[in-house]
Amino acid sequence: MIFSSINQNRLYLKVADQILDLIKQKDFSKGDKLPSERILSSELGVSRPTVREAMVALELADMIEIRTASGIYLKHAATKSAKLLIDGGPGPFEILEARQIFEREACALAAKRISDEQLDKLEALLDAMLEENESLSPTEKADEEFHCEIAKASGNSAIYQTVMWLWQLRNESDLVSHFHKQTRMDGIRPIIEDHKKILDALKARDTEKSRAAMDEHLHRVIESLL
Template sequence: MSSELPRRSLVELAVERMRERILQGDWQVGERLPTEPVLAVEMGISRNTVREAMRVLAFSGLVEIRQGDGSYLRTCQDPLQAVLAMSRCTPEQARETRHILESEAIGLAALRRTDEDLRGLREALQASAGHFHGDVNAYVSCDLVFHQRLIDAAHNPALSELYRYFSGVVSAALQRNMATVPRCQATFDLHGQILAAIEQRDAELAKRLSRTLIES
């Protein structure tokens, strides 16, 4: 356990230093950030520490990580306080928020989805299926992609952005549930049923299934 403390401390320090550089204008919004090796040399830390710090910044909404392309600055306005407030909500408050935000957005997605949205959702669901009975972290990561694409299919940038901030709460809830409750295939199958309702443009069914999934 003691071996983990210095690593976490280094990550926190790296996050603080990168946040300072962002706020003082070292990089412009939309600009590709230096690579992990470059940042590691500049800050005198390991590439793994830089990678973990970048994930924290991505979670807070400051940075966007594009697989195979690098990390880009999304905004100079640090939304950390909003993220921290979300992280302090109770499980019941998290469920209430998901009902208001996620279920309603999924209803809109059923009405507004495109063929491209459907392709992305099918790909994400297929990736999730391969991990549902396996590694929890791998499944949660894939499941969040699916849920984010559900929200994105509503084609409302404000909803998409809100859900990105809230996804950390959803992730924690999923990990907690999967660690304490036996995994039920019927619960996972609800994802496919939601996708089918969206394909059929049945907004009410999609919302009803979403509410069932949130309560499961």
């Protein structure tokens, strides 16, 4: 396979377009298995999260099918004129990376400023999260409220509004919503133990432990989604 190296500052859509070009050039047929994300990441010179975002864009465009623990398969043969038509907003991993930056600092600030009432609310949201995880039709509403409540408890309205906006991006983007819907179908749920560690650190009013707990949690989320 011959790929041209992709500049790191380009978005996942550039990667998706080049993979689409590969499909056209190599005359892949319906049902053919495509190179793995790891191979594509190496060949294209971009990170695996970027390749994963590109694959989700192609899946949402109904070009490919991602089969867990099996691989990536071409759903429809691509015509020479085929184009990728999808919104160009931030991808799911871009949003997660941004959340990791803002939410770990929000958590550190919250450790100093959170009220007892807010701690009680987080405790209730943790219980709600567990119930959601066990539901036959799981959502992540309690997870979202848990994270946004911590951002609110930081006492910094700019950070709070930024975290709210990142969750809004996550919920309103077709690409990102599709991605998280698929991960829920694959059995990936909010990690209760991680959220309990975050809550325990906040209860202890420990700034460093709170920052570390949130940072480790979101890093684990990124790794699990890969």
